[in-house]
Amino acid sequence: MNTLNFRPAHLRTAVLLAALTLGGAMATPTWAATAAARGQQDRPVVVQEDILLFDPVPGTVYLNGGIGQTEQQQMRKDAPNWPLRMTFSDKSSDEFVANVKLKVFDQGGHAVLRLRSAGPMTYVQLPQGEYRVTASYKDQLLTRMVHVGPKGTDANFHWLV
Structure with missing residues (x-):
């Protein structure tokens, strides 16, 4: 069993944001469960017809989205968490x-998060420290070292496509 290092408020905020983004309704308590908790690593969990949850690296909590103005505003509001x-x-x-x-x-050098389809905004719960981030878009790879301090950090990746 993995021990997550985050405040319960963060999980509640992430679940609430996801619910608001998807029309304001949470389907079932499945939102709080992860594939790893059910021993189904690397397999999606179907929450609703068009919603799949993945737990690519057990124990890493993340929020991915930002398509559309409403979703971007919600994510920016929650960004400090x-x-x-x-x-x-x-x-x-x-x-x-x-x-x-x-x-x-x-x-x-251990992967703490792997996503096949991230963006346009991805937020991650990580302990303070140094991390190497690789991001690939249209076969162009960008690598950056990021320092996560007490106030967190913003990392912006820009491609010339």
């Missing part, structure tokens, strides 16, 4: 992008 806040954009058009392949590694 997330130690690592990442945004992804196309430098040439100054537009947000999604479908980013994202990996976050701790100082020991």
Whole structure:
């Protein structure tokens, strides 16, 4: 069993934000459960017809979204509760992008988060420390070292596509 290092308020906020984003209704208590808790790692959990939850690395809590103004506003409002806040954009058009392949590694080189389709905004609950982030969009790889301090950090990834 993994021990998560986050305040319960963060989970409640993430669940509430997800519910608001999806029309204001939570389907079942499945929202609070993860694939890892059910021993189904690397397999999606169907919550509602068009909603899949993944737990790519057990124990890492993240929020991914930001498509549309309403969702962006909700995520920005909740941003202070997330130690690592990442945004992804196309430098040439100054537009947000999604479908980013994202990996976050701790100082020991262990993957703490892997997403096949991140963005345009991805927030992650991580302890303070140094992390290596790799983000790939349209076969262009960007790598950055980020320091997560007491107030968290923002990491912006921009591609010239």
